[in-house]
Amino acid sequence: MSQSPFLRVRNGEASPRREIPRLGVGDLRQGILAAVGGGARIAALFGMPEGEQAIRLVAVLAHAETGMLWLASAEVRDGYPALTPDCPQAHWFEREIAEQWAVQPTGHPWLKPIRFHRSYRPGQDAWARPSAEAILPCVTDFFRVEGEEVHEVAVGPVHAGVIEPGHFRFQCHGERVFHLEISLGYQHRGIERAMVGGPTPRSLPYMETLAGDTTIGHATAYCQALEALSGCQVPARAELLRGIALELERLANHTGDLGALAGDVGYLPTASYCGRLRGDFLNLTALLCGSRFGRGLVRPGGTGFDCEGPRAAELQERLARTLRDTAGAVSLLWESPSVVARFEETGAVSRETAALLGLVGVAARSSGLARDARLDFPAGIFRLTRIPVCVWQSGDVFARAWVRWLEIQRSAEFIREQLAALPEGPVRVPVDALRPDHVVVSLVEGWRGEVCHVALTDGGGRLAHYKVVDPSFHNWMGLAMALRNQEISDFPLCNKSFNLSYCGHDL
Amino acid sequence: MLRELLARIRQGYRTMPYPAGEPVLPDRFRGRPVLDGSACAPDCRACIASCPTGAISGEGSALSLDMGRCLFCADCAAACPPGTLRFGREHRLAAWARDDLVLRQPQPAPQAPPDPARLALFRRSLKLRQVSAGGCNACEADVNVLSTIVFDMGRFGIQIVASPRHADGLLITGPVTENMHLALEKTYLAVPPPRVVIAVGACAISGGPFVDHPEVRNGAAGIVPVDLFIPGCPPHPLTILDGLLRLTGQAE
Numbered sequence: 137m138s139q140s141p142f143l144r145v146r147n148g149e150a151s152p153r154r155e156i157p158r159l160g161v162g163d164l165r166q167g168i169l170a171a172v173g174g175g176a177r178i179a180a181l182f183g184m185p186e187g188e189q190a191i192r193l194v195a196v197l198a199h200a201e202t203g204m205l206w207l208a209s210a211e212v213r214d215g216y217p218a219l220t221p222d223c224p225q226a227h228w229f230e231r232e233i234a235e236q237w238a239v240q241p242t243g244h245p246w247l248k249p250i251r252f253h254r255s256y257r258p259g260q261d262a263w264a265r266p267s268a269e270a271i272l273p274c275v276t277d278f279f280r281v282e283g284e285e286v287h288e289v290a291v292g293p294v295h296a297g298v299i300e301p302g303h304f305r306f307q308c309h310g311e312r313v314f315h316l317e318i319s320l321g322y323q324h325r326g327i328e329r330a331m332v333g334g335p336t337p338r339s340l341p342y343m344e345t346l347a348g349d350t351t352i353g354h355a356t357a358y359c360q361a362l363e364a365l366s367g368c369q370v371p372a373r374a375e376l377l378r379g380i381a382l383e384l385e386r387l388a389n390h391t392g393d394l395g396a397l398a399g400d401v402g403y404l405p406t407a408s409y410c411g412r413l414r415g416d417f418l419n420l421t422a423l424l425c426g427s428r429f430g431r432g433l434v435r436p437g438g439t440g441f442d443c444e445g446p447r448a449a450e451l452q453e454r455l456a457r458t459l460r461d462t463a464g465a466v467s468l469l470w471e472s473p474s475v476v477a478r479f480e481e482t483g484a485v486s487r488e489t490a491a492l493l494g495l496v497g498v499a500a501r502s503s504g505l506a507r508d509a510r511l512d513f514p515a516g517i518f519r520l521t522r523i524p525v526c527v528w529q530s531g532d533v534f535a536r537a538w539v540r541w542l543e544i545q546r547s548a549e550f551i552r553e554q555l556a557a558l559p560e561g562p563v564r565v566p567v568d569a570l571r572p573d574h575v576v577v578s579l580v581e582g583w584r585g586e587v588c589h590v591a592l593t594d595g596g597g598r599l600a601h602y603k604v605v606d607p608s609f610h611n612w613m614g615l616a617m618a619l620r621n622q623e624i625s626d627f628p629l630c631n632k633s634f635n636l637s638y639c640g641h642d643l
Numbered sequence: 644m645l646r647e648l649l650a651r652i653r654q655g656y657r658t659m660p661y662p663a664g665e666p667v668l669p670d671r672f673r674g675r676p677v678l679d680g681s682a683c684a685p686d687c688r689a690c691i692a693s694c695p696t697g698a699i700s701g702e703g704s705a706l707s708l709d710m711g712r713c714l715f716c717a718d719c720a721a722a723c724p725p726g727t728l729r730f731g732r733e734h735r736l737a738a739w740a741r742d743d744l745v746l747r748q749p750q751p752a753p754q755a756p757p758d759p760a761r762l763a764l765f766r767r768s769l770k771l772r773q774v775s776a777g778g779c780n781a782c783e784a785d786v787n788v789l790s791t792i793v794f795d796m797g798r799f800g801i802q803i804v805a806s807p808r809h810a811d812g813l814l815i816t817g818p819v820t821e822n823m824h825l826a827l828e829k830t831y832l833a834v835p836p837p838r839v840v841i842a843v844g845a846c847a848i849s850g851g852p853f854v855d856h857p858e859v860r861n862g863a864a865g866i867v868p869v870d871l872f873i874p875g876c877p878p879h880p881l882t883i884l885d886g887l888l889r890l891t892g893q894a895e
Contacts, residue, residue, distance in 0.1 A: 251822075252822055253821075272825075273823075293823065293826045294772075294774055294807075294830050296805035296806070297803075297805070298773040298775075298786055298803055299775065299783065300775045300778065301774075301775055301776070301823060301826065321822050322776075322820060322822045322823045322826070323775075323777050323778075323817070323820060324777075324821075324822055325777050325820060325853045325856060325858050326853070326856045326857065326858035326859075327853075330853075330856060336695075337694065337695040337718065338695040338696070340695075341696075341714055341716065341852040341876075342852055345779040345781070345851070345852050345876070346779065347779060347780060348778075348779030348780045348781030348782070348784070348877065349779075349780045349784060351781070405650060408791070408792055409650070409654050411788070411790075411792065411793075412791050412792050414788075415788050415791065415880075419669065422669040422672070423669050424671075425671055426669055426670075426671030426672045426673050427673075427715075428785070428879070429781045429784075429877065431714070431715070431716065432716050461653070461654060464653050465650065465654065468646065468647065468650055471646060637780065639777070639779050639780060
């Protein structure tokens, strides 16, 4: 790849915007295809306005082998030849580009809105929808299987449980699902657009509520970006506290997910115990900062709270107790043949499919892909301490459950070690003004997977553009593929095994 | 079977005595804000400037804070001279009237529950349908947790049900996005009257961090009539449970 046209940067390393190569769209396209063919992955692909008439496409590729992020861009006006036919992982990104910027990725095989809002270029629309007509959520063409014995099942937006809204269309033959189409957008709150012109006092709350169950993950990605743009050095003690909080978030969510998976196969003991234990892990985060979801803990320049000696000791003690109970509750799953039988071979996603779709996080690792931003693109504390990647090969519900359990154990071990080795010093330093005309990519391995933020400043050091890619953005298509040839009654189980974010996707 | 029984013994009894016992809250818990405008420096707008959602207004004796907008981030307390504005430990925050969430000095007496005859119907059994209308999954999670063995709201006759047709009312989270307002309205109409509506969290009360975004409707009250407001971002599960128990008349 000596001819590679990309700018190469590290996670959380700011560069002047002018260093992003400005290619022709054909060269950008070829560059992306060659890089993906050589093992890179699309971490972000988005448009941003350039002058009055044009849109600049920016590609961020993740090259795990070298631990580098590759950036390049190209100017487009109304269209460009779509990547998706040659590179399926571009699929969702190109739909987003079409929806936000009224740019046609021509030849895209599945070009439909993903969030159902007006484009950000007034008067222009990729689907030529009249501006006088309201855009209704999930009113679009759905893929339909025709045939006398084929029926369609539509679910949502309001579901039976206490979960977020989304719409699912199943094409079924009897109980068997031929195809599932997922249509979202109900949770769209306009966060990316509201970030432009910042930072403001609201910027951090936006990040903390972007996907509330990933408060630490997204707040850390945002703060890392700001710190890189301002050239701020976060104190070691704060880096470590952020790492501990990130892993506590993982513990709580993974434990909750294992309980929910147990519930979905009707195994109530683990469902009931893990419901309680998830809360106990959340309460450990509350011990650090008063909020069960970590609100106010991660702040630009460090953390909002310290963890003094007695508090660290209490955290250690409660963590050990909660982990012991979790081990007891979760081991029941693996010892119950009726549970394992329901998990195994349900909702399998092959390694090839996972790689083609560009899955991340637990979903990728459960299909045999050793992807983990903590190891591949380390930032913060993970530059110094490595958590081994947990991988399983079978790609089914069992794999996604088992990987969670492996990660629970390793995250707990990490917290235990780090708490015992908290360095002295402050937990927060002031953050200076952001450098003008710079760009930074900030990756964090949240509990669902890779959280990717891309921040670009303008000439005055304000945010000119802010791009968020929640891991769910990569993974919703994985859920759709997992349902192929499954019983429709396995949908809740498959869905829970991915447990993707609706608001993180909808932004 | 023996394994399960053994695990059951090891896990122990986990249901908290609430509302009877003393609630267990973390020492850094941020509850009802406490205002003392007499400590305000003249023309100091530090708290107002620091607030992400415009929850604070006035100064001196006119200093007030709208808990319906407050994210409980405590940036105001950090910006203020000591003693002017701090977050107390009171977790019981629910109010029947939107205006009662606005903290003033002195605080006027809060409104009584509306329509006691209707609320009395739900004293021993309250079935709720939850609708997330742009919620970030934090309020949703802390509503969900009330069904676990720790809070076990079933013992009070309160339950989340799968269909609005089975429900006595709605529990709404999120700022009500443009893309959810129709679904929310339809879900409300699908609940057979007499019904109740509870708005949980800053988003559902005021729009929260998303207040005045063109993509949201600034909370549920513009779409459906709200009976009970439970503030927070997200409210602690005990704050939500306290609100529900007030609705059923099981807490004062």
